[in-house]
Amino acid sequence: MMKVVIFEDEVHNSERLIRLLQKCDQPIEVVAVIPSLSEGLKWMDQHNKVDLMLMDIQLSDGNCFELFKQANVKTPIIFTTAYDNFALQAFKVNSIDYLMKPIELQELKNALNKYEQLKPAQHNIDIARIADEFLKRDSARFIGRLNNQLIYVKAKDIAYLQFVKGVTYATTFTGEKMPLDYSLDQIEKMLDRNTFFRINRQFIIHIDAIKKIMTYYNSRLILQLQPQVDADVVISRERVVDFKSWLEGKDAGK
Numbered sequence: 001m002m003k004v005v006i007f008e009d010e011v012h013n014s015e016r017l018i019r020l021l022q023k024c025d026q027p028i029e030v031v032a033v034i035p036s037l038s039e040g041l042k043w044m045d046q047h048n049k050v051d052l053m054l055m056d057i058q059l060s061d062g063n064c065f066e067l068f069k070q071a072n073v074k075t076p077i078i079f080t081t082a083y084d085n086f087a088l089q090a091f092k093v094n095s096i097d098y099l100m101k102p103i104e105l106q107e108l109k110n111a112l113n114k115y116e117q118l119k120p121a122q123h124n125i126d127i128a129r130i131a132d133e134f135l136k137r138d139s140a141r142f143i144g145r146l147n148n149q150l151i152y153v154k155a156k157d158i159a160y161l162q163f164v165k166g167v168t169y170a171t172t173f174t175g176e177k178m179p180l181d182y183s184l185d186q187i188e189k190m191l192d193r194n195t196f197f198r199i200n201r202q203f204i205i206h207i208d209a210i211k212k213i214m215t216y217y218n219s220r221l222i223l224q225l226q227p228q229v230d231a232d233v234v235i236s237r238e239r240v241v242d243f244k245s246w247l248e249g250k251d252a253g254k
Helices: 011-022 037-046 064-070 086-092 105-121 127-134 184-190 237-247
Strands: 002-007 028-034 052-056 077-081 097-100 141-146 149-154 158-164 167-172 177-180 196-198 203-206 210-216 220-225 233-235
Touching: 002 011, 011 028, 011 105, 028 037, 037 064, 077 105, 097 105, 141 177, 149 177, 158 184, 184 196, 184 203, 196 237, 220 237, 233 237
Parallel strands: 002 028, 002 052, 052 077, 077 097
Antiparallel strands: 141 149, 158 167, 158 203, 167 177, 196 203, 210 220, 220 233
16 A cells, blocks of 8 residues: 655645545555644654655745755655646656646546656655756746635736735736735745845835836835835845845845
8 A cells, every 4th residue: 555645734635635545546545644844844753654745835834845955855756736837847857746736636646657657766856956946936826815716826927016914915017916825925935036036024026027226215225116006115224235136136046
């Protein structure tokens, strides 16, 4: 019997994945469902004998790639994600696959078949390289709700993100404004660092949204964005040096 561990922070997603696994051809035992990096590290310290990991990329307390900085993982992984991007094709190497949410039964069966076919060759998984590729992505998608309707927006269409009264809003280059189900901290980890920059606690901006940069008092900068913002968009003093480096294409990974 194949032993599987699921890394997933959304209960409805993990429950659906378990139901799908039960419909697959081979007998599968789900030994654990892990919702966070912290619980994942504890589990990895105590258990290491599973055949396969099904792992969501964004867990409740951060990006799953943080796990691989702190734990030596050799178990084959099928990643699950809501973020469609060319960089995810990197998961196709070294017997790694990925599934786009919502996961369909046939896609899951295909991934498990691939695991079975390539199992003898599974070794030396280069997670670090895959993580580097993932951080270069520019086509992540973010989900939100508007008038009881599920919506999504592609990162490449976002001009800026703003946190207002407890809600994160994305404004697109065409002027659409939509609420998202993420904090700015979560979104910042998912974006292309060469294209987006966190200027303060309230704003993340796309480089192409900058219309004008002006000096501001107390050694700060103020931006004029397009589409226009009904608020002062000020770069905090401690971020000015990093912002200028980012404009020049330097140190984007910091």
